[in-house]
Amino acid sequence: MDYLQTYLRSIAQQTMDEESINLLSLYLAFIRGMYITHQQNHWLAKNYNDHILFQRLYEETIPLVDGTAERVIGLCQVDSFKDFQSIASKFAPKEKSILSLLESSLEIERAFQKLSKKVYDTLKEKDTMTLGLDDLIMSQSSVGESHIYLLQQAISEYKTGPVEKVIE
Numbered sequence: 141m142d143y144l145q146t147y148l149r150s151i152a153q154q155t156m157d158e159e160s161i162n163l164l165s166l167y168l169a170f171i172r173g174m175y176i177t178h179q180q181n182h183w184l185a186k187n188y189n190d191h192i193l194f195q196r197l198y199e200e201t202i203p204l205v206d207g208t209a210e211r212v213i214g215l216c217q218v219d220s221f222k223d224f225q226s227i228a229s230k231f232a233p234k235e236k237s238i239l240s241l242l243e244s245s246l247e248i249e250r251a252f253q254k255l256s257k258k259v260y261d262t263l264k265e266k267d268t269m270t271l272g273l274d275d276l277i278m279s280q281s282s283v284g285e286s287h288i289y290l291l292q293q294a295i296s297e298y299k300t301g302p303v304e305k306v307i308e
């Protein structure tokens with residue numbers, strides 16, 4: 141068998157293992173959950189600045205959801221999706237205050253960074269990472285890092301501000 145044939149056969153045999161598929165499905169559900177969290181916080185934030193901040197966060201998360209879903213379906217042939225609602229409810233604001241809304245979005249963004257690192261490291265280790273997926277995970281983490289920066293700024297402004305902002 142010549143080199144080319146051996147090479148083509150090895151490519152055809154390269155499939156995603158179960159752990160990589162599970163992690164990518166979780167990664168997708170997590171991004172959908174994050175989108176829901178930011179959008180719900182947007183609806184609950186009645187003061188203009190925070191309302192607009194949460195709008196920016198959920199709008200910037202939409203392309204991540206779509207890009208990830210298409211990539212995961214294409215690479216893993218999954219047709220059932222993990223429960224994203226339970227992820228969103230895990231990070232729901234603990235009380236009805238603007239600070240709590242900001243902390244809820246910040247916590248899910250921080251957890252997203254941790255999960256992204258775990259997905260990235262595991263796929264690299266298992267040699268199931270593709271060049272496109274590598275690029276996707278990195279660029280999406282970069283979007284998340286800018287969200288963390290914005291949320292931290294908003295929280296520090298809130299904490300040094302004169303008035304406690306409460307919803308209702």
Ligand SMILES: [Fe+2]
Pocket residue numbers: 182195
């Ligand atoms: Fe809106």
